[in-house]
Amino acid sequence: MTDADLVARHKAVLPSWMALYYDEPIEIVHAQDRRVVDSEGRSYLDFFAGILTNAMGYDVAEISDAVRKQLDTGILHTSTLYLIRSQVELAERIAKLSNIPDAKVFFTNSGSEANDTALMLASQYRRSNQVLALRNSYHGRSFATVGITGNRGWSTSALSPLKVSYVHGGYRYRSPFRDLSDAAYIDACVADLVDVLQTGTSGDVACMIAEPIQGVGGFSSPPDGLFAAMKEVLDSYGILFISDEVQTGWGRTGEHFWGIDAHGVTPDAMTFAKGLGNGLAVGGLVARGDLMDCFTASSISTFGGNPVSMAGATAVLDYIADHDLQANTAARGAELLTGLRALSNPLIGEVRGKGLMIGVELIEPGGTTPNVRAAARMMEETKARGLLIGKGGLHGNVVRIAPPMTLTADETREGLAILTDALEATHTALA
Missing domain, CATH: 3.90.1150.10 (Aspartate Aminotransferase, domain 1)
Known part of the structure; x- marks a missing residue:
């Protein structure tokens, strides 16, 4: 054929x-x-x-061997209703790597599911369905993440469970602020954020979600320091900040382990996926403990944190560090x-x-x-x-x-x- x-x-x-x-x-x-x-x-x-x-x-032998070792146990899946040692151990490592205080981790199967979970947590924690996102952004293909995607070519539905307002900052090349210095660009984007909050929202926004480098948006990014300046505004309103590290995490930017580290700020939550699994279906989020624990009903991800993916992801983290x-x-x-x-x-x-x-x-x-x-x-x-x-x-x-x-x-x-x-x-x- x-x-x-x-x-x-x-x-x-x-x-x-x-x-x-x-x-x-x-x-x-x-x-x-x-x-x-x-x-x-x-x-x-x-x-x-x-x-x-x-x-x-x-x-990669080290990763393949770790997966085969797990397969040899005969256990591909047990569900999170049972203890999974490798899940606990990997969560401990990621929580420490995140630098988020009192961090907890929830594993999913993809970046879309991770971002969807982060949005659900933020809206529950803040009791608000209002979300801030960046223009030219992409956060996944689930119903909620499509609703906050700021790129018309990937926004497949005008319907959404969330009310989103878009701010400037991520895509500088075609921005009206493109000719400004880095400092002036940051000031202009922060002023735009304030204006959007005052004119397009009721103030009690759940969160802002942003990619440190916009992936689908063409690997565009703002000057370092923008998100630290934005978070000062967000903190004054009590708004949560979520860094979408699906593409920028695990050292992919070279200069930092997480993309957001370039901005000198610690987010309230980070989402991750892609490179952690090196082809295995792995995603998740790491967040402040009080934010992660805000659900009042039970919830699981059937395949999130499964033993095979955890074995492979642990081997990936080891490989990144060892080499x-x-x-x-x-x-x-x-x-x-x-x-x-x-x-x-x-x-x-x-x-x-x-x-x-x-x-x-x-x-x-x-x-x-x-x-x-x-x-x-x-x-x-x-x-x-x-x-x-x-x-x-x-x-x-x-x-x-x-x-x-x-x-x-x-x-x-x-x-x-x-x-x-x-x-x-x-x-x-x-x-």
């Missing part, structure tokens, strides 16, 4: 809104380290890591950012990011108009040269680069060369 046959079957039985990358979609059938192989035997260097999820790469992957991420990310920023290709409007979260905003030459065609062409040009990347942004014109955190220096140079060549080919093709 060819990939074309599989595409036809995919379209026949799966939703039309489940997008597939590439004019000729590929099936990945084998992987090792940072490389994947498709069903036709073509090899690719992976610079998107299953949307940042395969953060350690592929076929100093946060430092490796910082070094490899700096090399990619430096190389990309040195390019003079007229399609490039901005190269931004931290660590191994890099966005290249593509524009029409001579202006700032989003160049959606260029992003689509870049996908095809990099694929043809053996490199997998992602795309996103409010307009779908941002190339997203997020390799596994185990990326080597040689692979960094290889990927950068392909990106450079593909950008030149894209400019030539569209000129």
